[in-house]
Amino acid sequence: MHRVKNIFNNSEKIVDCILLKNASAPFVDDNFFYVTGLEQGLFEGSCAVLRSDGALDILVSELEAEGARKSTAHLIIYKSKDEYVTALKHLMPSYQTIGVNASGLSYRELTRLTETFPQTTFVDVSEAFFKTRLIKDEQEIHHLKQACKIADDTMAALPDLISLGMSENELAAEINYSLQSLGAEKPAFDTISSFGKNTAEPHYGHGDVKLEKGNLVLCDFGACFKKYNSDITRTAVFGRANTQQKEMYETVLQAQQIAFDAIKPGVIAGDVHNAVSSFIDATKFKGRFIHSTGHSLGLAVHDGVGFSPDSTMVLKENMILTVEPGIYIPGFGGVRIEDDVLIKKDGLELLTKSSRALTEFD
Secondary structure, three states: OHHHHHHHHOOOOOOOEEEEEOOOOOOOOHHHHHHHOOOOOOOOOOEEEEOOOOOEEEEEEHHHHHHHOOOOOEEEEEOOHHHHHHHHHHHOOOOOEEEEOHHHOOHHHHHHHHHHOOOOEEEEOHHHHHHHHHOOOHHHHHHHHHHHHHHHHHHHHHHHHOOOOOEHHHHHHHHHHHHHHOOOOEEOOOOEEEEHHHHHOOOOOOOOOEOOOOOEEEEEEOEEEOOEEOOEEEEEEEOOOOHHHHHHHHHHHHHHHHHHHHOOOOOEHHHHHHHHHHHHHOOOOOOOOOOOOOEEOOOOOOOOOEOOOOOOOEOOOOOEEEEOOEEEEOOOEEEEOEEEEEEEOOEEEEOOOOOOOOOEEO
């Protein structure tokens, strides 16, 4: 498989094989799904053994056997703990050096591996997975585009879902229902639906606050489609926007366009953020942009590094990232506009297509 070969090509470490080991949720490695191509299932306790020629073996319990057959990988099914250990030893006979994704492996699982293979050295090759997954292949791009369409269709439904006196919790529930009814397996993350001064907290979530006239309404959500995640944010006003709200919105909108104009292959990711941050800091909202400009998207919502101020990552074709500048004023509210972009040879393609104009709900 080309994904397996790319992982070895991106590794600076020389290993006999690479082992991905899942524990119990939430310690299930996204990379297991990346290499197997499996789109459903939990696969707790499962393993994947990767070899430099692209060969892939997966070891799963009877519970996951039927789902595992959807992968083209060589499948081994175990019925007991003893069968599991025997099969794993058979897959990795007398190997001296085995690569692991340390960022996705619990200490407890690593300890068990060292007890099972006392003569083996385990080497962290997580950087190879990180580098490989940053560049999306055609199937990944297709899945992410579909996840973005579901998010856009949900965003389009919001005007009909929002009403005076509803709670943030109620709006979050409506968003989540819409995502799944439109084809998402689940929300990509805990949906943010915040009203009024709560919009000043970037990762607020939702609560029992009721919607009032004049409130800022910030909705940040995504769709998980075949395990790939979109991420979109829009900020609106329930009623008529006041001068401060309009100024915040226009500044964030211009900041996002600055990022769009800067993004292309060969650009340093940190430079994109610094251009956005410098623009906002040159306005009356200096110091009110308090997070990075965006992050990579994929099997994880934060799928690697992104547009952080100290990022030295060079942007490349077929990377998919969010662009999400914001301005936050405690006690007043916040504005964030977020879209997902695909880097192309000469710039970018917007994958989320919802209107970015300021919306005022009646």
